[in-house]
Every structure is written in C-alpha cells, then in structure tokens.
Amino acid sequence: MPKVSSITRVLEIVEAVSYAVKPLSPLELSQELDIPKPTIHRLIQTLVEEGFVGVDIGGGIIPGKRVRNLSIELWQQRQFFDERQLILQELVKHTKESCGIAVPYQMSMLYTNRVQTKLPIQIYLPVGSKSPMWCTATGKLYLSQLSAPKRAKMLRQLSLDKYTNNTLTDIDKLNAELDAIAETAVGMDNEEFIPGTFSVSVPILDRKSRYVASLFVNAPTTRVSLEELLTHVPKLRIAAQEIQTLLYELDEVQA
Template identity: 40%
Template sequence: MHDDANHTDKTIPTNLRLLLLVEELARVGVPITPTAVNEVLGLPKPTIHRLFHTLEQEGFLQRDIDGRSYAPGVRLRRLASSILSTSRIRMVRQTVLNALAEDVGETCNIAIPERHAMVYLDRVETKWPLRIQLPVGTEVPFHCTASGKMYLSSLKPRLFAKYLNIVTLNPHTNHTYTEPAVLAAEIETIRDNGYATDNEEFLDGMVAVAVPLFDAQKRLMSTLSVHAPTQRITLDDLKAHLPRLQAAATELSELVLS
C-alpha cells in the first residue's frame, strides 16, 4: 500500500481509510504529520485532518511534543500488544521461551516499550526455587534494565538526546547510571555490541542480558532477556548464553512476521 502514492479519495473505501492511516503510521515508525501521511494516501485535506482528529479524540493517537506530529496513543499501543498476545502467536512464543529457559536454566522475558517504561509481555520462570519475581505486566525503567537500555539504544540520536534532557535518572541501586554522560556512553556501547546488560543496576543481586526483536523494517519492536540472581550466576556466565538468546530472538521475530 505504501509503495503507491497515487491514491485518491475515490479509490480508498471509507471503511479502509483509518486502517491505512494507522498502517502508514506504523510503517514510518516515528511521529508523523497528517500532511506526510496524505502524501501516501492522497485523501482530501479536510478528510485526512478529520481522521487524525477522530483517532486522537478516541485515544488511538496522541500529539507529539512539537504539536504537529502524531504518535500511537494508549489504545493503539494496547491493541498492538493484544495482537502480539493472540492465542496462536502466544502458544508458539511460549514454546520458544520454554525451550530457551530450559537451555539457559534461568527466567526469560519478552518486554515491549511503552511511553515511560518497558512492560513485560511474556515470561517463563526458572525451575530454581530462588527466583526474582517480575510478573507479566510489570513495568521497569528504561535507564537501568537490560531491556530498557536495549530499547534506548534503538532510538535515533536526536530522540535519545531529548530523552536524556528531560528524564530523571533515579538510582535504584548503587550501580545505577545516574549521570547522563555515563548512560550515553553505555548506550553507545550497546549499539556497537548489539546486546545490553544489567549489572545489578535495577535490583541488588540481579543480573540480566537482553537482545532485540526486530520488525519487518528492522526496527526494535520488543526485547528478549534473561535474568538471574547473582547468588547463582555471574554476568559473564549469563553473557555466555548470548548465541542461544540471539537465536531465540530470531525465531520470535520471524514468528511475528509470518
């Protein structure tokens, strides 16, 4: 759809316009203006603005900080999360996670970025009695978790700089990065390595490793991570499982795209 910019109002059925608008927003992956979307859809100007207004009023879109662009709103993000949790996808996803947890021997998680935190979408617990309880639906910070820092590394430099300018890097442990310059250096390392770690930065006594799950445009859509108590495993030992973690991430990405 997005490869053809010669659509007119007559060629797009009324009941498809909102869906195609949302599809274009998702394809671009950054806040976008009605004018930019309409370069693809080719609807009358009053129509495209009316559609954006409706989606904003109903909570599917929200205005970006510039006041002109729009990004997915709460209802659209929840819709995307619900689609990822449909029974067929979730069944196969659980199979991949179970196999990974069995091989690694520790708890494995899938997390998705929300506006202010990473949210656990799915997890498989370790069989060890000593475990760290972070159930599905738990929100964890961006700046001090493996999954959150993995997400931050996927942001364009301009957006990451904006994040650093407005966020308060609250300390959760003595190991949390609370200086913007130090966190920026850590994020640059993550970009180079392709994976992120949490060395007791979120919780004392917990280490974690995360890798990205990509969408069709090779953008980060979620993260796959494994975490464990330091009483049982070191961060270096956990990092030894990276090849297995990356293989599972590829399987999970292909599952969503198939």
C-alpha cells in the first residue's frame, strides 16, 4: 500500500469535518479515515492551532474560521457569482421584487448575491451586508435546518435583540416557529427585522440535501402582503434548483 502523505491526511481531516452532519470525535475521525490515533491527535492539534478546525464544548471537531472564510471565498468566485446573478435577474423578472442569497457567517447571515427590483420603493441590503439570524427569513430558515442540540447552542449564543414589535425573542416561541419552518422549508419574516418589510426564503442544498444557503425575495408591506409574497415560493424553488445545478457542476470541475 502506498504511503499517504501528511498533507493528504490533513486535507482528508478538513474535508471530513466540513462534510460531517455533526461534530466528529478524534476517535471517529481516526476510524473513518484509517489514521492511527496518535497521528490524528497530532494533526488535529496542528489544525486547531492554525485555525482550520476547532473543538466544540463536547470535544467534537468542527470547521474553523479559516475553513469558513475559504468556503465564502470559493462561493464568491467570479464565474459562479455571475451565473447566480443571472438566475436572480430572471427571478426578479417573474416576482417583480428584489431577490438575493444569504449564507450563515459568524453568527449572522451574509448577503452574497442580490438583484434589486426596478420598482420605486426598495429595501437596500447590498452584497456584503449582514443581518441577524433569529428575525430574518434567511436566518430562521438556516436555524430550522440545524440539529436540535446545535440549534439550542446557537440560540444561546445569539443576542435575540428586539428589532420590531414582531421580533420573537422568547426562545420557546422562536423554537416553535423554527420547527414549523423545518416542516415547510420556507422561511418567513413578517416585519421582524425591518419595519414595513416582508421576506420569504427557500433553501439551496448540496448533493446530499444539506443546507448551503438561503434564496430570498423581499418587498415593502405597502406593495404586497405576506400571503402574496408566499405565492412566489414555487418560482424560488425552481431558481434554487438552478443554483444547486451550478454547485454540482462546480463539484465536477474540481473532481
């Protein structure tokens, strides 16, 4: 059997941690990757020191800041950014309202793509803007996709500030809404972040049906009702599928 280089083993650890649906223990990584326990502990320690992986409160290995930053940079590569923009432009033509994509990043939702409506009243949330998770359609959709332990941990870490009269800050009520969103896979913001604004979102998934990002449409309450905005969900799902196809093509190019 050919000798496996340390670089290959390091990359295999980062890949396994990034794809795992839950934090993996060093023993699980050792068994999954067929790496001796002394070696896995040494490599994990190096990766922790360099910021590529971290250790959660239960001792599980999770992606570190440098991996999360790298994932955002890859997501924003010019070619694929432009192709997502074209899909959003078509979506805006159908919905007549502003549409965009947001991804979870450092306890917030980061807007990575956006196309504005041409109608006179607009909500200004440019690419690079961040919004809270607990009171936005994109953020609540993300939280709804987490496992119960990970969601509970995330909610404990969020500030749960009240932005409007409709913002849910009670964890039990918020959890109930997140459970409902998990059933429908449709996130909703009923004037919970910005007064006078409705928003609806659907997930963008990878090949294994894991959450990647939230695709959203938002509009001022003076122009549409939340019920009217929800009628665009089928169009959002079609656009999400088109973006997912781009992800699959990226995987094939990098394979």
